[in-house]
Amino acid sequence: MPYDFERVERKWQQYWAENRVFDVERDPGKPKFYCLEMFPYPSGALHMGHLRNYSIGDLLSRYLWMKGWNVLHPMGFDAFGLPAENAALKYGVHPKKWTWDNIEHMTAQLKSMGCSYDWRRRVETCAPEYYRWTQWIFLLFLKNGLAYRKHAPVNWCESCQTVLANEQVIDGGHCWRCGSVVTKRKLEQWFLNITRYAQELLDSLDSLAGWPERVKLMQRNWIGRSEGVRLTFPVEGLEKGLETFTTRFDTIYGVTFLALAPEHPMVEEFARLSPNGEQIRAFVKETVQKSEIERTAVGGEKKGVDTGFKAINPVNGEKVPIWVSNYILIEYGTGAIMGVPAHDQRDFEFARKYGIPIRLVIQPEVGALEPETMSHAFEEEGIQCNSAGFDGLPTRESIPRMARWAEETGIGKREVNYRLRDWLISRQRYWGAPIPVVYCEKCGIVPIPEEQLPVLLPDVQVLPGGKSPLPETPEWVNTTCPACGGPARRETDTMDTFICSSWYFLRFTSPWTQDGPFRGEDVNYWMPVDQYIGGIEHACLHLIYARFFTKVLSDLGYVEVREPFTNLLTQGMVIKDGSKMSKSKGNVVDPDEIIRKYGADTARLFILFAAPPDKDLDWSEKGVEGAHRFLKRVWRLVEEGGARLKEAPRRRIPLAEIEERSRRELKRRIHSTIENVGRDIEKERQFNTAVARLMELSNDLSDFVPETDQDWILYREGIETLLLCLSPFTPHLCEELWEMLGNRGCLATAAWPEVEADCLEAESVTIVMQVNGKVREKIELPAGLSEEQLKERVLSHEAVRKRLEGKEILKVIAVLDRLVNVVVKG
RNA sequence: GCCGGAGUGGCGGAAUGGUAGACGCAGCGGACUCAAAAUCCGCCGGGCCUCGGGUCUGUGGGGGUUCGAGUCCCCCCUCCGGCACCA
DSSP, rough: OOOHHHHHHHHHHHHHHHHHOOOOOOOOTSSSEEEEOOOOOOOOOHHHHHHHHHHHHHHHHHHHHTTOEEEEEEOOOOOOOOHHHHHHHOOOOOHHHHHOOOOOOHHEEEEEETTOOOOOGBTTSSHHHHHHHHHHHHHHHHHOOOOOEEEEEEEETTTTTTEEOOOGETTEEEEETTOEEEEEEEEEEOOOOOOGHHHHHHGGGGTTEEEEEEHHHHHHHHHEEEEEEEEEEEEOOOOOOEEEEOOOOGGGOOOOOOOOOOTOOHHHHHHSSTTHHHHHHHHHHHHHHHHHHHHHHOOOOOOOOOOEEEETTTOOOOOOOOOOOOOOOSSSSTEEEEOGGOOHHHHHHHHHHHHHHOOOOEEOOSSOTTTTOOOOOOOSSSSOOGGGGGTOHHHHHHHHHHHHHHHTTTTEEEEEEEEHHHHHHEEEESSSSSSSSSEEETTEEEOOOGGGOOOOOOOOOOTTTTTOGGOOOOHHHHHETEEEOOOOEOOOEEEEEEHTTSHHHHHHTTTSSSSSSSSSSHHHHHSSEEEEEGGGGGTTHHHHHHHHHHHHHHHSSSOOOSSSSSEEOOOOOOOEEEEETTTTTTTTOHHHHHHHHHHHHHHHHHHSHHHHHSOOOOOOHHHHHHHHHHHHHHHHHHHHHHHHHHOOOOOOOOGGGGSSSHHHHHHHHHHHHHHHHHHHHIIIIHHHHHHHHHHHHHHHHHHOOOHHHHHHHHHHHHHHHHHHHTTTTSHHHHHHHHHTTTTTTTTSSSSOOOOGGGGOOOOOEEEEEEEEEEEEEEEETTTTTOHHHHHHHHHHHHHHHHHHHOHHHHHHEEEEETTEEEEEEE
């Protein structure tokens, strides 16, 4: 009977479903393990990246299950998002129908992969039963002062017709979704106060020992903490002063100008009062129009215009000109800087261009710089000069000392600034969770009362051109104010889909709950996620947002954990012909086709074998065939064993009772395989080598020719061990063969085999004999010899003696059970 | 520019400071076959030689530590990733 993977896979998928094998409940008697893969967007069909992600998660879940853990392994869909609206425009199908059809199709695909999910727990973020609680959480944020509206310059993607959060603008000014150039618009929008958590998000990264350094570093960079001083420069002729932030207060005596961002609120005032107001306005207009990329390009030309106003340096009363310049960002610090051209490269370039004086206040420890001859700013540490009472101090001391002095004299205040901005969460889109507030003429912004949730998304048609239909749906927009009963308008923006995915891992713990987002006893039993698996592209998106949500919900008493994901595995991309699979490159391989042609087991095995999980994986059809060949060999192994194998007693013969040497070696190989595969999966997270070890065992079993009854018992032990250890990788095949061997019960719930410890100790070892570090002879010796015995045995060995003839032995190094290195002269 | 990560056969990739190249793919030789496919057996980093053995060399390049370095340290090169006028 040939290996009919199609029949086998259908049979076992049905068996697992009918017997509810993967349903899981809280069980205080067992250690819990929460294994989670990032849920997919229901784009239509699974791609290879998904297949890889879910193969890894399924392998781990099944393995841990066998090891006796109570494993929560759920799956769901991140189902709100723009592609549904685009599909509606393109095919005329409603986003809701498109999305739900895709969800059902992709669920079927996941089942055809043989994934061990508890399907009762499936969540879809676009379902009212889910987004009801997304809205509830939003209101919780609002109630606690963590959600607010603000008028601000925001990122706008023309193609997506919506605003974007900072994290969603990538590659120097492009939309994370569609890649279009992002522009700035001044709009009033909803924000979440993530910056309030900046310090904790940064600090607790240190507690995430199970996260890749790379991801933690990316988050640290993204949060971008810097310590400095905030100080105000009085402006000559005005009541108001100008606030600036600097990390180099030690250069305060080197300030020769001030510069404002074009968007700075004081700019218009200067323009109004200045004789060259028109020039200032023209410059601002020109600059603000430019895209983020043009404006923030490094080495881009720094331009500016003098306002004619002077600021007064509070430390020495000196008057310096106030400029408006394109290189100052309104979003960071105060949107105004103190210009120190001698010690800041950007200020240096600007000052040189406009003939602004350069004053050195720090000299290098060796040599002396002259402002006239400097080719670039001196940004390193040195010795303070031209700085009144601070002259002579090294930078290391002057920074803290001068900052303290600033506070003592009231000139400035120490402050920490972050690059991280508050999270802009409103989207001018239809297919998202409505923001549950109304605008009432009398009462202002009024939250929808909890008991009236969810605010249902109305079933309306999307508009040509892609604009949201919500503002054009008066019967939905016009409503009554929950507070005063008067007329009110609904908020027509929906929430960023990253909100929906910031708490789904909590919902999985009790997805059927109707009186809260989740149940406390469930969430506190299952959380945190012990292993999270997904792509690195979410390092500064989903993974920061989810951490933020967890901390807020923890502070408000809804969950106990402060970090959602204990261990993070960032899987590599699937590559073909040197680049990431993509429709535009035409190098896409369809998972369905692979499963149809070779079966899910083959696909899973290849994916897990071809590369370590965190590295990119080169897709190779030949490699897939290789994986398939291996599975066929395993099949034949059982089939060719025939009745003799099936009838062999299922019993383990202790190592000590096996007389023949080669049989003992096989026994050892069986047990070292269990040990090593377990370690590779559990500790090393290196699945490719685990597969290699299973292939070795299979090769050894193929070579073995059982003769005696005892041989057949041993052979059966070997084959059953292979099936057990292979089953988390290729579950269907192993189940079938397990059954063919006459076993009862399914492998998915079988226990991982026990290692017989005495089998891990070798009987004999190959000792390498080196002369001056070079391998010369290999000698088979009994294991466990002492250092003295080892030297003795090696040095008296005939071939070794021959080699050492006429040479003076200086030193002999022996490494137990490994090698002997003889250091000689001559 | 700054910060990470990585460079190992024809290819994907293995190697607690101790036999470099496990396992697989491709290739070559052979068996089976009328033939092919499938399957099975053998070989498979490079050079040289008196070749079923020997010898030198070999993990991006150059130095160092060590009895011994793919692995540790220093310098350099290349590729990939992140951030990038963040004051």
